Amino acid sequence: MAGHDHSQDGHSQGGPFHDDSPSNGHSHRGHAHGSHAHGSHAHAGHSHGGLGGHAHAPKDFGTAFAIGIVLNTAFVVIEAAYGYLSNSMSLVADAGHNLSDILGLAAAWIAAILVRRRATARFTYGYRGSSILAALFNAVFLLIAMGAVIWEALVRLAHPEPVAGTTVMVVAAVGILVNGLTAWLFASGAKGDINVRGAFLHMMADAAVSAGVVVAGLVIQLTGFAWLDPAVSLVIAALVVWATWGLLRDSVAMSLDAVPPEISPDAVTGFLLGRPGVAGLHDLHIWPMSTTSVALTAHLVMGEGHQAHRLPGNGFLNETAEGLRARFGIGHVTLQIEEAGGPACRLAQDCAA
Numbered sequence: 001m002a003g004h005d006h007s008q009d010g011h012s013q014g015g016p017f018h019d020d021s022p023s024n025g026h027s028h029r030g031h032a033h034g035s036h037a038h039g040s041h042a043h044a045g046h047s048h049g050g051l052g053g054h055a056h057a058p059k060d061f062g063t064a065f066a067i068g069i070v071l072n073t074a075f076v077v078i079e080a081a082y083g084y085l086s087n088s089m090s091l092v093a094d095a096g097h098n099l100s101d102i103l104g105l106a107a108a109w110i111a112a113i114l115v116r117r118r119a120t121a122r123f124t125y126g127y128r129g130s131s132i133l134a135a136l137f138n139a140v141f142l143l144i145a146m147g148a149v150i151w152e153a154l155v156r157l158a159h160p161e162p163v164a165g166t167t168v169m170v171v172a173a174v175g176i177l178v179n180g181l182t183a184w185l186f187a188s189g190a191k192g193d194i195n196v197r198g199a200f201l202h203m204m205a206d207a208a209v210s211a212g213v214v215v216a217g218l219v220i221q222l223t224g225f226a227w228l229d230p231a232v233s234l235v236i237a238a239l240v241v242w243a244t245w246g247l248l249r250d251s252v253a254m255s256l257d258a259v260p261p262e263i264s265p266d267a268v269t270g271f272l273l274g275r276p277g278v279a280g281l282h283d284l285h286i287w288p289m290s291t292t293s294v295a296l297t298a299h300l301v302m303g304e305g306h307q308a309h310r311l312p313g314n315g316f317l318n319e320t321a322e323g324l325r326a327r328f329g330i331g332h333v334t335l336q337i338e339e340a341g342g343p344a345c346r347l348a349q350d351c352a353a
Helices: 062-085 089-115 130-158 165-189 194-223 228-255 265-273 312-328 346-352
Strands: 026-028 031-033 039-042 278-288 294-302 332-339
Touching: 062 089, 062 165, 062 194, 089 130, 089 165, 089 194, 089 228, 130 194, 130 228, 165 194, 194 228, 265 278, 265 294, 265 312, 312 332
Parallel strands: 294 332
Antiparallel strands: 026 031, 039 332, 278 294
């Protein structure tokens, strides 16, 4: 059954929890309901649990993006010019790679800005998903760029041309400094945000690639083996593809609303079934709203006569949402309460079909 959410137009910020009566209706991704008994939304203050279990808003890396883009743009111009003048395919390949990183950094920066925009009546979760799209774009664009590099390197292997080894070494050494500094700017956010991780991985890969080009330039200068230049560019492309594959896999999974790999659906199910009065559970969905926040929707069936969910102050919902946030990093929780013995929920029947 397709994942869905009990989203509301505008995402009211009036308090930590919103109790929508059945008459309000629930908008589901793929399902529209007119009435469910005791439908309740536990939004836990809209805390943004990171995919790694963080429960705070994503750090602002705007300055890091700006510095990274300026540094890499200047370096791409220099590297491409010297690569052309020195007839070095490895420098041109690295310049093309850096150009793709600039576009990737720009996309990631735009997404980081959009993620912070408020929700609207049409985009009820805001623009959080743009960070996932940026990570996916970053991965796809980089793989395409490496495909072009591989093609040109194969052509050069068949027809080697002289290369100015000293120029290659000097320019690539500058690349190590530029890319290493840029990677350092994103290091603190690489674990908690796949969008930032994409930027970090690309910069680290660039630094390593530049180091490889320095070695190639030295060997070419000592031996005169011009074929080493396209050979190194092939190794560069292979390393970049390898480093990018995980980013592509994770961003595709996120775009398809897959459960984040560090969250166990069975563990979440066990936690929910262990809550006081819960006799059953169905229609559980867990998905990334962005690269730093996770959402959950579920229907909880309360045992006949059990009053746990009727505690004053939304105590049951508050404790359940806080437990999901603390244990699993799920910061946006929507729970629908149903009572055993009442009319069967249509979604329960659909999910069982």
